[in-house]
Amino acid sequence: GAGIHELPGLPAGVKFDPTDQEILEHLEAKVRSDIQMLHPLIDEFIPTLEGENGICCTHPEKLPGQFI
Numbered sequence: 001g002a003g004i005h006e007l008p009g010l011p012a013g014v015k016f017d018p019t020d021q022e023i024l025e026h027l028e029a030k031v032r033s034d035i036q037m038l039h040p041l042i043d044e045f046i047p048t049l050e051g052e053n054g055i056c057c058t059h060p061e062k063l064p065g066q067f068i
Helices: 020-032
Strands: none
Touching: none
């Protein structure tokens, strides 16, 4: 997705503070593929499961620790 610096029209100092309810509704919309209910900014600020940098990425190169 577009990074926060690529989002046009956001004035300086915009506060992004979704409620728990908004986050749950956004995740439910993702599961149901309901694009009309997706929050426009949540994925820009909160990592999701998708993608190589998602919160559940388990690729060995991404794991902490020493390489042998």
